[in-house]
Amino acid sequence: MNAPVEKPKKPAMSLEKAAKARRKFLQSVGLTGGVVGLSLLGYIPVLGASAHRLRPPGALNEADFLSSCIKCGQCVQVCPVEAIKLGDMIDGFGVGVPHIDPRQQACDFSCDAVQCILACPTGSLTYKKPPFLNIREGALLAAAPILKAKENDPEPTLNLKERIGVARLARPSACLAVQGKGFKGQARGAGFPGKMRYMDVDRWKPIPIAEHPYDLPLCDLCVRECPVKGAIELRPFKSADGTSRMQPVVLEPCVGCGVCEMVCPAEPAAIVVDAQATWHGEVALAPAPAVTPKEPS
Amino acid sequence: MSRFADLFMGMLGAAPKKPEVVSERVQTIMFRKYEDKDRYIKEKMHARDHHLVSHKWRNRRWAVLLAVNLLFVFSFWLDIQILEGALTASRFVGFHLIDLNSALQVMLAHKHIIVNLFIGTFTVFLIWVLLGGRTFCSWVCPYHLLAEWAEALHLKLVEKKLVTDHEFHRGTRTVFWLLFALLAIVTGYTVFETLSPTGILSRALIYGPGLALGWVGLLLVFEIVYSRRAWCRYVCPIGLTYGAVGSLSPLRVSFHVEHCFHEGDCRKVCLVPHVLDVTVKGRASEESMSLGPDCTRCGLCVDVCPTGALRYEVKGLSQLL
Ligand code: SF4
Ligand code: SF4
Ligand code: SF4
Ligand code: SF4
Numbered sequence: 007m008n009a010p011v012e013k014p015k016k017p018a019m020s021l022e023k024a025a026k027a028r029r030k031f032l033q034s035v036g037l038t039g040g041v042v043g044l045s046l047l048g049y050i051p052v053l054g055a056s057a058h059r060l061r062p063p064g065a066l067n068e069a070d071f072l073s074s075c076i077k078c079g080q081c082v083q084v085c086p087v088e089a090i091k092l093g094d095m096i097d098g099f100g101v102g103v104p105h106i107d108p109r110q111q112a113c114d115f116s117c118d119a120v121q122c123i124l125a126c127p128t129g130s131l132t133y134k135k136p137p138f139l140n141i142r143e144g145a146l147l148a149a150a151p152i153l154k155a156k157e158n159d160p161e162p163t164l165n166l167k168e169r170i171g172v173a174r175l176a177r178p179s180a181c182l183a184v185q186g187k188g189f190k191g192q193a194r195g196a197g198f199p200g201k202m203r204y205m206d207v208d209r210w211k212p213i214p215i216a217e218h219p220y221d222l223p224l225c226d227l228c229v230r231e232c233p234v235k236g237a238i239e240l241r242p243f244k245s246a247d248g249t250s251r252m253q254p255v256v257l258e259p260c261v262g263c264g265v266c267e268m269v270c271p272a273e274p275a276a277i278v279v280d281a282q283a284t285w286h287g288e289v290a291l292a293p294a295p296a297v298t299p300k301e302p303s
Numbered sequence: 304m305s306r307f308a309d310l311f312m313g314m315l316g317a318a319p320k321k322p323e324v325v326s327e328r329v330q331t332i333m334f335r336k337y338e339d340k341d342r343y344i345k346e347k348m349h350a351r352d353h354h355l356v357s358h359k360w361r362n363r364r365w366a367v368l369l370a371v372n373l374l375f376v377f378s379f380w381l382d383i384q385i386l387e388g389a390l391t392a393s394r395f396v397g398f399h400l401i402d403l404n405s406a407l408q409v410m411l412a413h414k415h416i417i418v419n420l421f422i423g424t425f426t427v428f429l430i431w432v433l434l435g436g437r438t439f440c441s442w443v444c445p446y447h448l449l450a451e452w453a454e455a456l457h458l459k460l461v462e463k464k465l466v467t468d469h470e471f472h473r474g475t476r477t478v479f480w481l482l483f484a485l486l487a488i489v490t491g492y493t494v495f496e497t498l499s500p501t502g503i504l505s506r507a508l509i510y511g512p513g514l515a516l517g518w519v520g521l522l523l524v525f526e527i528v529y530s531r532r533a534w535c536r537y538v539c540p541i542g543l544t545y546g547a548v549g550s551l552s553p554l555r556v557s558f559h560v561e562h563c564f565h566e567g568d569c570r571k572v573c574l575v576p577h578v579l580d581v582t583v584k585g586r587a588s589e590e591s592m593s594l595g596p597d598c599t600r601c602g603l604c605v606d607v608c609p610t611g612a613l614r615y616e617v618k619g620l621s622q623l624l
Contacts, residue, residue: 028469046494079510091309095517095518
């Protein structure tokens with residue numbers, strides 16, 4: 007027996023219905039094309055040279071980083087100084103991917119153990135790269151960096167193999183040390199919200215830089231506050247007018263954390279971190295810049 | 304098994320089919336309904352009169368959805384560290400949880416799987432096999448909630464004849480799933496994540512708003528003025544991934560033909576009305592049937608059905624009890 011309630015047999019598709027189906031199909035194709043097209047706009051910032059962001063410590067090479075990061079922000083959550091921020095729509099495929107803007111808030115390793123790497127579930131931030139992911143020449147650190155804050159601990163080093171960038175004295179003429187000047191007061195002014203750990207204040211808790219004023223006969227903030235041992239030093243040089251001056255020189259152990267850039271009182275910073283840059287040897291001291299030149303505009 | 308295959312194809316976009324064989328029991332039920340029409344109609348009117356519009360399941364669901372998302376937010380803001388991360392990947396009191404679709408995107412783009420990623424993915428896989436895959440959509444996804452409100456607005460506007468609904472082919476979602484998988488492999492970027500309103504909203508809630516919310520806003524406007532629930536129905540590959548996982552799940556909404564008046568109130572409220580095709584007269588082949596894997600277990604149909612023909616059910620459990 008058949009089910010007693012049955013609809014009558016469907017007639018062949020009417021013209022109207024066929025037209026409707028065709029419209030629906032075309033609209034569906036339009037929708038597909040539209041959404042995929044939009045998603046591919048993500049290429050623009052990625053291909054643009056401007057996309058070089060400073061990534062958190064242990065980050066894979068840029069392309070691998072973008073492909074492997076699951077955009078969860080667990081690295082953001084563990085950072086005690088809140089150095090890590092997530093990318094927005096203008097980052098294209100980098101939306102939701104972490105980066106650090108060192109001038110605003112650098113990574114100062116307040117966490118002691120590169121916690122962001124520990125938190126990352128995908129290996130985008132990693133202590134040790136799998137062998138098939140290449141290490142760019144000059145990214146590898148010669149030795150495990152010694153954290154000044156842990157210098158007296160039994161295990162003073164950071165479990166970090168590659169640098170994320172390299173610091174560079176970008177505007178020597180703006181550097182107070184080069185000018186022979188000292189520095190007194192808050193490094194970035196009273197309103198600056200950035201934080202840093204000062205061992206002599208609290209071993210565990212970072213405090214606002216604004217709460218830690220300085221009084222230095224010769225500015226050496228970048229050298230003094232660099233968290234990594236032997237990454238930067240102040241060296242004498244002969245300036246153009248023959249006087250003897252000092253200037254910061256970045257050395258091989260620099261990991262690119264950006265503390266020097268954050269703390270530099272010159273505006274804009276005299277020293278900056280080149281994100282994702284690699285080590286190419288020391289930048290030569292000579293020729294020395296003149297002492298009071300015009301700021302190039 | 305072939306019914307399972309049919310339902311699966313239905314999720315991928317195939318039109319629902321009439322059953323080839325209808326069980327004896329169903330035939331008798333339908334025959335009785337036909338014979339005793341007057342009593343049946345009377346019963347129907349009675350049930351309608353006594354049916355209070357209930358929002359029981361909807362309210363429970365909203366409460367769960369908000370609770371899960373707020374747990375993410377508070378874990379970070381108040382630093383209570385219970386559920387750390389975002390919906391794409393998180394840690395629940397230390398256990399890795401990783402969204403299946405995000406993990407898939409990452410694996411396809413990066414072409415490499417690390418242990419934590421695998422563990423987290425597996426845990427989540429098990430959870431959603433147990434709870435029913437698309438349960439994620441209606442009980443967890445923050446975009447679902449916004450889209451539900453946008454849908455209400457859309458329906459009001461349709462009622463006032465200010466806008467009309469434009470349907471797309473449901474198969475587009477399958478096409479999107481394949482395209483996004485392909486794009487991840489070819490470009491090496493997790494292309495879908497750039498647009499995923501689920502990820503964007505989850506991150507916005509936890510880490511603060513950004514420009515990306517503009518995109519979510521555009522999507523909602525599109526759904527309000529042009530096409531009802533367009534993103535969830537025709538685009539989102541997350542739903543399809545979870546739907547496939549959920550097809551194995553024992554928890555589901557089931558349909559009991561004996562109590563059904565075939566009026567289709569349920570199909571009007573449903574995000575995926577094709578799964579309720581069995582409620583059309585003549586489409587049920589068994590006395591009780593579970594809905595297809597595309598069902599999000601949102602319970603709107605359970606709430607709206609005046610006669611209790613639709614219920615939540617754990618497969619195998621009702622036989623045991
Ligand atoms: S290593 Fe730096 S960025 Fe990472 S958690 Fe520690 S302080 Fe934050
Ligand atoms: S924890 Fe890892 S996967 Fe998550 S956002 Fe940070 S880098 Fe990306
Ligand atoms: S020199 Fe600057 S960037 Fe390099 S490790 Fe020191 S503070 Fe960090
Ligand atoms: S902190 Fe800035 S101004 Fe001071 S020595 Fe370093 S680079 Fe020069």
